[in-house]
Amino acid sequence: MNDIFTRFLAVELPSQLICDEKGSNPAFSVTLTADGAIPFPQVILRQHGHEHLFRNQQIVWLTDNTEEGYQYRAEIPAGLLSEGEIQVQIEGCRQANFTRAGGDDWIKTFRALHLVREGRATPSSTHSPGTETGVGARKGISSSAKTDAGSTQGTKPSATPRISAGKDLPKLYFGIHKHMHQPYYDAADPNYWDGEKDGIFSTRGGPYTDFVPAAIRQYADSGLPHAGLSCSWSGSLIEQLERCAETGRAGGRFSDWTAELRRVAKLTTASGNRRLDLSAFGFYHPLMPLIPARNIVRQIQQHRELIPRVFGAPASDILFPPETAFHPRIIPALNQAGVRAVIYDSIHRYRACRDYPYGGPNEGMLPPNPAEQTNPPADDWLRLSNVWTGSDIAPSLLKPEYLAYTDPDGTEHKIIGVPAERYIGNEDARGGFGALQYPDVLGQVYAELERHGHFDPKHPPFFLLHSDGDNHGGGAESYYRHNTAALLEWLAGDPRFELTTIADYLDRFPPDPSQAVHVEPGSWSGADNGDPQFMKWFSRYREPYSPDLNSWAVLTALQNAVHSLEDTEPEHPLLPKLARLMLTAEASDYWYWTGQDVWDGQVTRAANQAWSLAGTEFQRMADAKSDKTGPTIFPPWVTPENPGGQQWRPNGLEPAPREATLHCFAYDLSGIARVRLHLRPAAGDPASEQVFDMTDHGPYPCETGARVTAHYFTAELPPGRGDIRYFLVAEDKNGNLGRSALERIYLA
DSSP, rough: OSSSSEEEEEEHHHHHHEEHHHHHHOOOEEEEEEESBEEEEEEEEEETEEEEEEEEGGGGEEEETTTTEEEEEEEOOTOOOOOOOEEEEEEEESSSGGOOOOEEEESEEEEEEEEOOOTTTOGGGGGGOOOOOOTTTTTTTTOOOOTTTOOOOSSGGSOOOOOOTTTOOOEEEEEEEEEOOOOOTTOTTTOOOOOHHHHHHHHTTTTTTTHHHHHHHHHHHOTOOOOOOOEEEEEEHHHHHHOOOOOOTTGGTTTTTTHHHHHHHHOOOOTTTEEEEBBBOOTBBBBBGSSSSHHHHHHHHHHHHHHHHHHSSSSOOOEEOOOGGGGGGGGHHHHTTTEEEEEEOOOOOOOOOOTTOOOOGSSSOOOOGGGOBBBBOSSOBBSSSSSSSSSSSOOOGGGGGEEEEEEETSOOOEEEEEOOOHHHHHHHTTTTTTTTTTHEEEEEHHHHHHHHHHOOOSSSOEEEEEEEETTTGGEEEEEEEEEIIHHHHHHOOOTTTOOOOOOHHHHHHHOGGGGBBBOOOOOOTTTOOOOOOOOOGGGGTTTTOOOHHHHHHHHHHHHHHHHHHHOOOOOOOTTTHHHHHHHHHHHHHHHHTTTOOHHHHHHHHHHHHHHHHHHHEEEEHHHHTOOOOOOOEEOOOEEETTTTTTEEETTTTEEEOOOOOEEEEEEOOOOOEEEEEEESSSSSGGGGGEEEEEEEEEEOSSSSSSOOOOOOEEEEOOTTEEEEEEEEEETTTTTEEEEEEOOOEEEE
């Protein structure tokens, strides 16, 4: 028996369990047997889009009998899971410090566990406890036989047979994106710093200095003509790193932090684009679909002005939106900001197809609203193996294409959309080779495209693998150095695949603007699966009080006050400070960690400081009736999200009522006179629209001590209208109007 872990000999867990009276799981165990000691074992349970991770002290080393193997056990507590299928990922890293893991250090296998009600059985219930059958074991299949000595584990790129390049060999193109961000930990005080912040920054010395350059130099040295990566840097991170350089914070690690980055920023591809593409971004990391259009433009422009000063290279015209959050309604603002292309999460393109094969609760989102499913059906749905997935993907849709949005006036706006593949990217984020077997997983995509004849030489497949560049495996030094070397070794022997920058791809294979499509709103999977309603930033929205909704109501009032002062007195001396507080308060982080006072109160702290600075000025404008700005309307949301469809219940899905309520916030310094809902059919004469008055419930209740908060409005939506479009118009007491974007929903 080996002392060094190279493979699993057995994995024992039940294939089926009976729910308790609450519909939850009883306690059970997962036992691993390996051929050597595992420095870093993990068990990951995935269900309904949520992940439960067991590692470190949660996994007990049972025995090191060299005849039987090294045995470990994870005890899974009762009440963690609910009825349905649970995907179980068992893995071991041969490095105790997984951030230093190399390409062949991760070894993994998959199992399926079914949690059923008493009296119900699943086809898999007759299987005996599963054991390892090699890295290629298909998810959900168990075997009762132990693996033989010839099982393949941790496939290396060098094991991939060299493929001869043919003149007509189609290619699959892919890119890599790394995201760097730290928020201001006090939205009202950019100078706030303590030992915890010092530790956070100190542990990210490599990602913020020389890891990215190390990867890019390997691309250049390898001779790959179009290889590079895009990288987004938030303004709040850059400003704090500059402050570290000035003051010696974080142990002086960032005294010359941009030196290597500035050097590689000069390297170019064969197409003349930069191998380090410094993505367009929102300065303070705002959730762009939920802030006013003028602030989207300002966040991007302010970031664009910062990048060349810091890195000695211009900001790209390709946007990585914070949280990968995209909504078609932001397209006009992106056009105004000079953005050429925007990155989005691929699942929202899949779900916008008619006949989309919904993956059920394991997908982590409700079924798509029929109003979003306007694109033609795909015919190449594929469930990837050897990578966790909650649903099928359609390889034919993995390519840049124009996205379209129509505003309330009937004007169509377009922008290029670049898909970031959700499931492949998630696995790559865990550390590259070993976590993600590029030849196998990308090979599945390639084979499916080939099988269906979907290779278009004018618009070949392309997608991004994106992740945080400073967290977990995708931010480890091994990713940028060892993984990059292994990746380039594989690509050198397999001409079916090519690593390229987004800019090079778009220059070589420009999308056809006459073939614009619709994409469902949403964000990346790490935000409660990135649902179309952005509910990660609406936590507890069904409860009488939601900290997230409170922050949006407080922010809506602040945005209106600052915009009103800008429009009336654009040279007012307080505006720079007020604008900074407003834009800082838009950071998505302040909603991400709901339930923690330090985060729930951030928006209120910034807003209260702004009102303290300029409250008398705001009141002077209101009293003089000099306010020229219409009301600020927070984007409306609907409950239930899919009227007459399905909604979440504690253990899965249940039918949703047909009756639905539309909600929004609105605020104006001069007071709101009325908010009206305009409803029109998706197809038909806009003149046939109906108008409904919304109910004003007064200021949203606040528990953070905000000085001013927006009013909360609702309207009941008439059931049975089918596919509709709607927008809101708010009028203040001076007669100024504010209008929302055009939204869509299906009312069953």
